Amino acid sequence: MRVLLVEDEPAVGADLAAALGDAGFVVEWVRDGAEAAFLGDTEDYAAAVLDLGLPGLDGLSVLRGWREGGRSFPVLVLTARADWTEKVIGIEAGADDYLAKPFAMGELIARLRGLMRRVAGHLSATVTIGRLRLDTTRMCAFVDDRSVRLSALEYRFLEVLAHQPGRPVAVHAIAEQIYGTADSGDTNAIEALVTRLRRKIGSELVETRRGLGYLLPDGSA
Amino acid sequence: MTTRSIRARLLLGGGLAILLALVLAGAGLNWLFQRHIERREVQSLEAKALELLPALRLDAVGRPLADAQPTDGRFARPASGLYWQASTSAGLIRSSSLWDQQLPVPRAVAGTNWRLRRVDGPFGHRLFVIARAIRPDASGRVVVVQFATDDDASAATMHEFRREAALALLLLWLLLMGAAAVQIALGLAPLRRVQAQLQALRRNSGARLSTDHPREVAPLVDAINALADARAADLERARHRAADLAHSLKTPLAAMAAQSRRARAEGAPQAAAAMDSTIAMAGAALEAELARARGALARDAGVGPTELLPVAEAVIAVLERTERGGRLVFTVEVPAALSLPVATAELTELLGALLENAARHARRAVRIRAGEADDTLVLQIDDDGPGMAEPDMARALQRGRRLDEAGPGHGLGLAIVTDLVEASGGALTLAQADQGGLRVLIRWSHRHDAGYRPRQ
Numbered sequence: 001m002r003v004l005l006v007e008d009e010p011a012v013g014a015d016l017a018a019a020l021g022d023a024g025f026v027v028e029w030v031r032d033g034a035e036a037a038f039l040g041d042t043e044d045y046a047a048a049v050l051d052l053g054l055p056g057l058d059g060l061s062v063l064r065g066w067r068e069g070g071r072s073f074p075v076l077v078l079t080a081r082a083d084w085t086e087k088v089i090g091i092e093a094g095a096d097d098y099l100a101k102p103f104a105m106g107e108l109i110a111r112l113r114g115l116m117r118r119v120a121g122h123l124s125a126t127v128t129i130g131r132l133r134l135d136t137t138r139m140c141a142f143v144d145d146r147s148v149r150l151s152a153l154e155y156r157f158l159e160v161l162a163h164q165p166g167r168p169v170a171v172h173a174i175a176e177q178i179y180g181t182a183d184s185g186d187t188n189a190i191e192a193l194v195t196r197l198r199r200k201i202g203s204e205l206v207e208t209r210r211g212l213g214y215l216l217p218d219g220s221a
Numbered sequence: 222m223t224t225r226s227i228r229a230r231l232l233l234g235g236g237l238a239i240l241l242a243l244v245l246a247g248a249g250l251n252w253l254f255q256r257h258i259e260r261r262e263v264q265s266l267e268a269k270a271l272e273l274l275p276a277l278r279l280d281a282v283g284r285p286l287a288d289a290q291p292t293d294g295r296f297a298r299p300a301s302g303l304y305w306q307a308s309t310s311a312g313l314i315r316s317s318s319l320w321d322q323q324l325p326v327p328r329a330v331a332g333t334n335w336r337l338r339r340v341d342g343p344f345g346h347r348l349f350v351i352a353r354a355i356r357p358d359a360s361g362r363v364v365v366v367q368f369a370t371d372d373d374a375s376a377a378t379m380h381e382f383r384r385e386a387a388l389a390l391l392l393l394w395l396l397l398m399g400a401a402a403v404q405i406a407l408g409l410a411p412l413r414r415v416q417a418q419l420q421a422l423r424r425n426s427g428a429r430l431s432t433d434h435p436r437e438v439a440p441l442v443d444a445i446n447a448l449a450d451a452r453a454a455d456l457e458r459a460r461h462r463a464a465d466l467a468h469s470l471k472t473p474l475a476a477m478a479a480q481s482r483r484a485r486a487e488g489a490p491q492a493a494a495a496m497d498s499t500i501a502m503a504g505a506a507l508e509a510e511l512a513r514a515r516g517a518l519a520r521d522a523g524v525g526p527t528e529l530l531p532v533a534e535a536v537i538a539v540l541e542r543t544e545r546g547g548r549l550v551f552t553v554e555v556p557a558a559l560s561l562p563v564a565t566a567e568l569t570e571l572l573g574a575l576l577e578n579a580a581r582h583a584r585r586a587v588r589i590r591a592g593e594a595d596d597t598l599v600l601q602i603d604d605d606g607p608g609m610a611e612p613d614m615a616r617a618l619q620r621g622r623r624l625d626e627a628g629p630g631h632g633l634g635l636a637i638v639t640d641l642v643e644a645s646g647g648a649l650t651l652a653q654a655d656q657g658g659l660r661v662l663i664r665w666s667h668r669h670d671a672g673y674r675p676r677q
Contacts, residue, residue: 009472015479053472080471084573085566088535097542102474102504105482114544149538152547179548179585188656189585189605193550 001116004048005029006036006062007078008055012101016049019105020112033057040066044073047116049108051078052090060093067094074115076108118152129165129216132205134158143201153178154197157190158216161206166218168209228405235401236394243390254382258375259349263337266351266368269293270305270335277307277357277364284312285357285364291316300344302371307364319343324367327352339372347372411438415445422449424526424562460566463514470507474500512637526560527568529591529600536572546580552588559591561598562665563645571641575602575661582606582659598665603654614651 003025007013013029020027025046030036033054040048040062048066052059063075077095079086087098096115099108118139127134133142139155141148150158156178161169175186194214198206207215269291276288285307295301296316306315306324315323322343327336335351342348349372354363411434418430422445429449430442477500485493533553540546561568579587583604590601609617638661642649647665654660 009476011476011479012472015476015482019482081467083566084536084539084569087539087573088569091539091542092535095542098539101471102478102500105478111544149541151541151549151551153550154541186585189550192552192586192588196550196552 001046002026002028002044003112004036004039004043004045004050006033006048006054006059007031007051008053009051012051015105016108019109020049023109023113025112031055033059033062037062037065040071040073041069047073047112048075049078049112050075050095052086053080060089063090063093063095074118076112076115078103127162129162129218130205132158132201132216134162141201143205148200150197150200153193154200157193157197161214161216165216168207168212168215170213174213228409231405231408232398232402235405236398239394239397239401243394247386247390250386251379251383254386255379258378259337262349262370262375263335263351266349266370267335269303270351270366270368273305273307274355274366277355277366279309279357279360279362279364282311283309283362285309285314287314302346302373304342304348304369305367306369307366309362309364324348324350324369326365326367340369342369342371347376349375411435415442419445427453427564459514463511467507467511471504474504474507512640526562527565528558528560529568530555530557530559532565532568533572533576533589536569536576539573540576540580543580549580549583550586551576552586554588554590556592559593559598561591561600561645562647563641567641567645571638574638579604579606579659579661584658586656588654596666600663602661603656604658605654605656606658608653608658609651617651 001024003020005013005016005020005027007016007029008031010031013031017027017029028039028043028045030039031054033056036048036050036054037057050059050063054062057065059077063077066075074096075094077090077098078101079090079098080101090098097111099111127136131144133145134140134155135142136159139150139152141150141155141158157174160174160177171187171190175190179186194206194208205216207217209215272289272291273287276290278286278288280286287307290296291305293303295303296305296318299318299320301318304316304319304324306313306319308314308323308326313323320343324342325340327338333353333355335353337349337351340348340350342350348369350367350369352365352367354365356362357364415430415434415438418428421428422430429446432439432442434442477496481493481496481500484490484496530553533555537546537551537553540549541551563571576587576589579602583606586605588601588603590599590603592599639649642663645665647663650662650664652660652662
């Protein structure tokens with residue numbers, strides 16, 4: 001598992017490199033934005049840990065460069081600023097998670113593993129149901145090739161329905177699969193989830209069968 | 222003039238100037254009218270005198286005699302108000318209207334031109350008198366001829382004229398004052414417009430005064446705009462300084478954390494633990510200071526308006542990437558055009574802190590609702606978590622406390638939020654949500670009037 005570490009501060013970088021190495025990753029540590037941009041574009045990494053305050057090319061520009069170049073490996077952003085404006089900008093630039101300095105090393109490792117778990121385990125990159133296409137590595141959906149960003153929950157909901165395209169899945173079955181357990185209160189949560197999801201991908205792509213549940217129309221009908 | 226109002230100053234000055242002009246005009250009119258009346262009286266008396274003058278002669282001892290008398294009947298009626306009298310040092314003759322009275326003889330009547338004067342005459346009347354000397358024969362002896370008419374009638378006319386003129390001039394004064402007031406209002410209108418735009422500027426620091434003001438006001442407007450630009454630049458610099466400070470202090474803190482890990486690895490766990498707690502304290506103090514600085518900046522930056530929906534969606538997009546947020550459904554019930562009186566950066570901060578907190582406690586769902594009712598904007602964030610007991614709600618709103626002191630997270634939770642809400646003139650309350658979790662309610666009343674509405 002190769003991880004690209006981009007951090008200009010020597011002490012923090014050395015500490016991170018050592019900790020990531022201890023956690024079993026193969027770490028490549030660069031201190032400079034331009035070099036990071038080049039490596040990310042040309043090498044294959046399982047993930048990247050990117051500090052936003054970099055000399056040369058700043059972290060956000062590096063990240064945007066990767067995403068525009070079609071690089072889809074998960075990126076954990078490190079920032080000294082804890083404000084939400086920067087988090088929003090970071091996520092919009094294509095970050096998958098953020099962590100504010102100073103951080104606990106254990107949390108960073110856990111988050112990084114979480115990011116990599118999301119990507120791993122999906123051999124087939126895309127599933128297509130009618131006009132809807134699910135990208136299982138980036139956890140995003142495309143409707144008529146328009147990219148839609150989904151939350152983990154929304155993605156899992158679609159994934160559950162995608163296993164049986166054209167056939168309704170009962171609400172309690174959906175709740176069980178996406179929450180692990182289900183109770184009576186979850187019906188409302190699923191309903192809210194569908195409302196939000198329909199707003200993102202279009203209401204006709206998730207159909208309601210009264211009393212039966214929800215289904216994804218498979219396009220052949 | 223000590224008055225602080227330009228309008229009052231202009232009105233007072235204009236009123237006094239107009240009043241002075243009208244008083245002078247009134248005095249002039251009075252004088253002209255009086256002269257006109259006197260001339261008419263003189264002409265009338267002179268015409269009557271011409272009937273007497275040719276008929277005058279002197280007797281042997283120098284007493285005046287008249288061969289014929291003026292024909293006007295009023296000379297014959299006693300105390301009629303029309304009199305004549307011719308006198309020499311030796312004696313006098315007079316009209317019957319004088320009865321046994323006589324007109325006082327002026328001491329020196331030099332020329333042969335009529336001279337006029339006013340005297341107190343017989344029968345308690347004030348008289349208008351013309352007098353001249355004539356020499357009826359070659360002896361050179363002088364007869365003083367006087368014709369007099371009652372002045373009361375013309376005095377009454379004058380009096381009436383003065384009253385009517387004064388009334389007319391007063392009306393004119395009122396009319397001119399009205400015109401002056403209208404002119405002053407027109408003249409001050411551009412300033413009122415500047416004032417209205419300044420109100421908008423105060424509500425929204427991004428607004429500027431428009432540039433279509435009259436030439437006289439334009440320099441003031443330009444100066445205000447330049448000042449606003451400078452202030453915005455200062456605020457931006459301050460914001461950046463705060464961010465730079467955060468960066469320059471937090472990076473060394475992270476480096477210290479690295480040292481602490483090394484110390485622990487090399488068998489000094491107590492030293493490492495002490496370092497860790499010091500680092501945590503420094504980090505918390507730094508966050509508190511940054512939050513305070515952000516609150517102060519928000520206060521200075523003025524208020525929005527910022528459209529709520531895009532900011533809420535952006536913040537939710539961040540939260541949906543997190544481990545916890547990804548497992549939740551965020552329901553957004555916000556009208557598309559709704560704006561809140563908070564600047565974009567501050568609204569992002571506010572929603573970030575509130576939604577992160579809600580996500581930390583929610584079981585399945587977080588619901589954001591906003592709307593406008595009874596002249597109040599309401600933002601409501603519900604979670605379906607365990608909720609909070611009443612005493613805890615009161616404690617949570619105290620300064621410097623977090624809703625969940627034990628939970629992870631770098632914000633100060635509600636402390637930042639209450640700072641930001643207060644800075645924008647809102648009020649925050651806690652309540653129980655319908656699903657049993659915590660409900661955070663923020664209200665902005667319309668006292669800030671229409672400033673938060675999206676501009677078209």
